Structure formats: structure tokens, C-alpha cells
Amino acid sequence: MGTVKIAAARPFSGAPKINIASVFGASPCKPFLLRIPVTGQRPVTYGAFDLPEGLRLEGNIICGKALKEGDYSVTLTAENALGRASKQITLEIRPGNVLVTPLLGYTTWNAFGAEVTQKDVEDTARKLEELGITEYGYRYMNLDSGWQHAYGGEFDAVMPNDKFPDMKKMTDTIHALGMKAGIYSTPMLTAWGCPKEFESIPGCTVGDPDPRFTSENGGIGTVRKERGNALQWNAWGFDYLKYDWKPTDPYNAELMRQELVKLDRDFGFCVTIRAIKEYHDYWSAFVSSYRSCPDTHREWPNLLKIYRSYFDFEPYVKKGHYPDLDLLDLGTCRCEAVRGTFTEDEQICAFSVRAFLGSPIQISSTLEHADEFELSLYCNEEIIAINQDCSFQAAKLLYRNERGSSVLDVLEKKLEDGGFAYALFNIGETVQTVLGRFSEKARLRDVWAKEDLEPASYLDLVLMPHTVRILRSDKRLETVANAVSDA
Secondary structure (H helix, E strand, O other): OOOOOOOOOOOOOOOOEEOOOOEEEEOOOOEEEEEOOEEOOOOOEEEEEOOOOOEEEEOOEEEEEOOOOEEEEEEEEEEEOOEEEEEEEEEEEOOOOOOOOOOEEEEOHHHHHHHOOHHHHHHHHHHHHHOOHHHHOOOEEEOOOOOEEEEEOOOOEEEEOOOOOOHHHHHHHHHHOOOEEEEEEOOEOEOOOOOOOOOOOEOOEEEEEOOOOOOHHHOEEEEEOHHHHHHHHHHHOOOEEEEEEEEEOHHHHHHHHHHHHHOOOOOEEEEEEEEOHHHHHHHHHHOOEEEOOOOOOEOHHHHHHHHHHHHHOHHHOEOOEEEEOOOOOOOOOOOOOOOEOOOHHHHHHHHHHHHHOOOOEEEOOOOOOOOHHHHHHHOOHHHHHHHOOOOOOOOEEEEEEEEOOEEEEEEEEEOOOOOEEEEEEEOOOOEEEEEEEEEEEEEEEEOOOOEEEEEEEEEEEEEOOOEEEEEEEOOOEEEEEEEEEOO
16 A cells, blocks of 8 residues: 555546647548547547548547638537536647647557567457546557568568458557557567567568678668558558657668658657667657657666656757656556566655656556556646646756655746645655745645645655655746655
């Protein structure tokens, strides 16, 4: 049992609530797909008014193709027996305008590893809907490594192994649920994540290694196959690419990006695994997300490395371009590489790191044994709203006090409604009392607990080791101090 209070997720009870960012982007004349995420008692009736030409509402999914570039103010509605909700959002229709807020979704790696199957993917997509997780805005179902076999097919591209008999059927299943589909590849000759039955699996280059690039996994080939592979993913119906190599460089990223933007589908584009900060100008201009942190494990020192990797990139965070702090290592996983154990408080910290720092949030558990605590981690609409906030402001370090094993960080994020969000991370080994003063008496909200606190001009909170508190305030926190206790 943890010490941090979190509200229980209740996706199918109460009056309707629309859980979506205030801005959504897409390209003109390319397939548009937006599921309206709504929590509340079922059944729900949905509405979408003033849609741009070419778009239509089918049930709870807006689809079609927006025919003209522009910004469109659209009103979404949801009604059930207990009430009616509405939300106005802006559809920004312009070329390449995808993932303007951080990706919310699922990835298969920690859940299934290299032994993933098409059935795993389809069953998990349905499970996300059945459990109500999609009603909090999760909309990407991403297939990581383990699908590949050998080159072939119409486009001379990497073909799937026997565990994926029909890739198009798989993406159609995902799209029918209102979700988008992602795939994994690499510019290296050999991809990481090889299934047990193969000696190796190919990436997007072949031939002799190019001496200009990494020698990892046999290197990057001199014969470039980006075009054929991109065309194949497009034909299958994918919407997102995780592109994985080390060290990650703009040259190879740009060769793939140029092929993706030519396609007749929008493609989100993530580069990983070592997107070094010296190339920050490229990452923050041309890729949806960029990862420069170790693989995730349920070990506290590992989480601290992931957390601290953010600060190299904080000055360069921009709308549509975000540091990726890797997938969530929570819940039940089949991947053999998964190791370690988190306490409940540490799991809350792991989610909070991604959510507050504006990283993509990617669930990666099998969901087979998801209990109330696990679902409540994934399904807190108030935490997710901070992640998706359309002020597009980076979380900034407001205060740090590090003395030996005592470490307290206080981060601030300015919000689009004019208010502020604060994350108080006690990442050390001692009890911390956090003291602060607001500019004037503030209305305060404990976001994880989804509870209002008494209005106050001062902050006085006790945090146990390896815990976090996240607050919303209508006033700015002007000063912060802390006291350490051995209790």
C-alpha cells in the first residue's frame, strides 16, 4: 500500500466528461481519425458540430479527409442519462501537423517482447476499449519489434513473420476502434528484438556497412531501403513509426522522414535510442518525439536516469516535438528483459515523470491482470490533461535541494487556462517537508487524489521518500523551501 492517495478510475460511471486536448492536428487530404474520448455512464450520444468539409462523425469517431487547410473551431458533445458535456476544440489542418500534443497510447515491447503476435495486438486494442482506457485519450496502438522476417513483397520491403498473417487486417481492426496503428523499424542492417526462431531480423538498409555510421548490429547498410519500407507501411495502414538505432543521427532520421511525408497517410515519427542533445535543433523541428534515455526497468536508479535525461532537452521543447522518456514499465509483462519491482508510490512517480514532463505516455503491460490500482494510474484524466495541455509549455525546475541522500525537486508548468501545475518529487531517501508561499491566496487541487484542498497562501506538505505530489493552482508559487526529517 502506498502513501500517496490516488483516485480510483471509474470510466463508465457518472455524467459524461470529454477528455481531449483543446488542439488536434492533421494534414489536409489525408485520412483523418479522431475517437471522441468520453467517460461516464453508458450509453452515450455523441455530437461534433462545425466540422471542416470532408469530415464526418460516425458513432464516436470523426473520420474522412479534411479537404482544405485551416484552423477550425469544432464543438464536441456527449450526453447520457445523467447529463450533457460539451467541449470546443481547434482542428489544425495543415501539412505534417501530426501529434501536436504528446502521444498517448500503448506499445507492445515490455508487455510481449519479441514473441508478440498479431492476436496479441488485436486483443490488446480491444482490451483498451473494454477497460475504458481509450476514454482517457489513449489513441495509438504501437507494434514494437518482433514482427519482422525477410525482404520481399510488392515494394521489396521487410515482410512480417508467420505470427502476423495479415497486417492490413490488424490495422483495420485498430482503426475500427478509433485508434491509430504504429510500427517499429531501424536503419541498421539488423534490428534489435529478434524472435527466438530467427538468427536476425532486417532493418531499412542492406548491403555493406557504411563506414560513416555506427557499427552497432552490423552497422547501417550502403543500400537504402527507406522508400520501399515506407510504402509498405503505408499500404498496410500504419500511422506512426518508432525508428531505433544508436547513436541516433539527423542524417538517417531525415532520409526516413522525407519518405514518410510523401505518403498519403499522416505519420507520427519517433527516433530513439540515443538522440543526443547536440542535435536538438533537428529533433525539436522535425520529429514528433526523440528519446535519449536508457531502457525502462522497475528499478529506482533507472527511473532517476530517465527523469534526469529530460533536463538536457527542456529548453528545446516545442509544440509537436517532445522528449520521449520511454514506455511505462508497470503491470504484468511477458517480456524476458523486464526486471525489478516498484512500490506503489514508485509506480506513481514513474507515471508522473512521463505525464508532468510532457513525454509520450505509452502503456506496456499485458492488461491481463490489471487491477484497480493499475487502471487508476493510467486513467486519471486530470494528470493526463497536464500532459496534453495546449499552452505547449515545458515543465521547468523551480527548486532543487540535493544534500547527500536527501533530494527534493519542485517543477512548475504554466497552463493554458492561466493557472499553474506543480510536481513535488521527493526522489531522495529522507522525509521532506515542503514549504512554499503563493503570490496570494490560491485555490489548490490535489491532482492524483482529484480533491480540492483548502485555499491557502502557504504550502506545507510532508512527502515520504520516493513519492510525488502534483497540484494545480490558480496562483504562482513564489518561494519554496524544505526541511528534512529522519522520521
